[in-house]
Amino acid sequence: MSHLWRPLRLTILALILGCLLLLALAEPAIASVHTYHEQPGQTTHRSRQSLRDQNDTAWQATVFKRYVQGHLQGVYLRLVGFPGQGLVDRQGNLLVLTGTATQWTAPPSMDPQTQELPENVAQYDVGVILSRIQRPGPLTLVVPLARQTTATLVVAPYVVEEWLQIYALAAEPDAV
Numbered sequence: 775m776s777h778l779w780r781p782l783r784l785t786i787l788a789l790i791l792g793c794l795l796l797l798a799l800a801e802p803a804i805a806s807v808h809t810y811h812e813q814p815g816q817t818t819h820r821s822r823q824s825l826r827d828q829n830d831t832a833w834q835a836t837v838f839k840r841y842v843q844g845h846l847q848g849v850y851l852r853l854v855g856f857p858g859q860g861l862v863d864r865q866g867n868l869l870v871l872t873g874t875a876t877q878w879t880a881p882p883s884m885d886p887q888t889q890e891l892p893e894n895v896a897q898y899d900v901g902v903i904l905s906r907i908q909r910p911g912p913l914t915l916v917v918p919l920a921r922q923t924t925a926t927l928v929v930a931p932y933v934v935e936e937w938l939q940i941y942a943l944a945a946e947p948d949a950v
Contacts, residue, residue: 807939815843819943821936827917827925831859835915835927837900837937840885841945849901849941850885853917855894855925862896866918870903873912878903901941910935 810818820838827833834854840847855862867879883899884891891897896917913929 807936807943809943817841817945819940821933821940823933823936825915825927825929825933827927829925831856831925833917833925833927835929835933837904837940838885839940839943840887842886844945846945848883848885848899849904850883850897851880851900851937852891852895852897853915853927855917857892857894859894861893861920863918863920864891864896868896868898868900868918869916870900871914871916878906900937904937904941907934907938910938 806823807819807821810820812818818838818840820836822834822836825833825835833856834852836852836854837849838852839849851868853862853868864882867881870878870880880898880900880903882896884897888897910931911934912931913934915927915929917925917927919925
């Protein structure tokens with residue numbers, strides 16, 4: 775019987791060492807925070823994620839922060855719904871809810887570079903909201919749609935963490 779224990783112990787030891795090696799060599803998660811130098815003197819930091827609403831319809835959520843000549847233009851959330859799935863009410867405020875009783879509203883707002891958005895796209899000023907979030911946690915976005923309906927999107931904590939990273943980024947000295 776003792777002749778079976780030695781190979782079993784070696785196998786278990788090899789499995790443990792293999793798991794430790796995999797953990798040690800694992801790549802860190804890739805963030806989707808990007809910086810773009812769109813033109814001389816203009817820098818945009820951006821995070822783009824895909825979210826799903828209560829009807830399992832995909833939405834693209836992009837938070838971006840733009841500096842022109844070193845001056846902040848704003849921090850915006852642009853939500854893009856699947857074309858034909860519903861028209862966004864671009865006059866209505868976005869409702870942002872936390873898991874607690876905290877809630878905020880974000881007004882619709884266009885950045886100076888955007889002239890017009892398609893009917894399935896809405897954009898909101900979220901600078902004040904991001905300034906009030908203490909740590910990443912799940913958020914719920916209630917997007918006003920045409921015909922007095924809404925789309926409810928759940929934002930995972932890792933996405934909120936990226937949004938907070940965008941909010942914390944400053945203008946780059948070489949972009950001024």
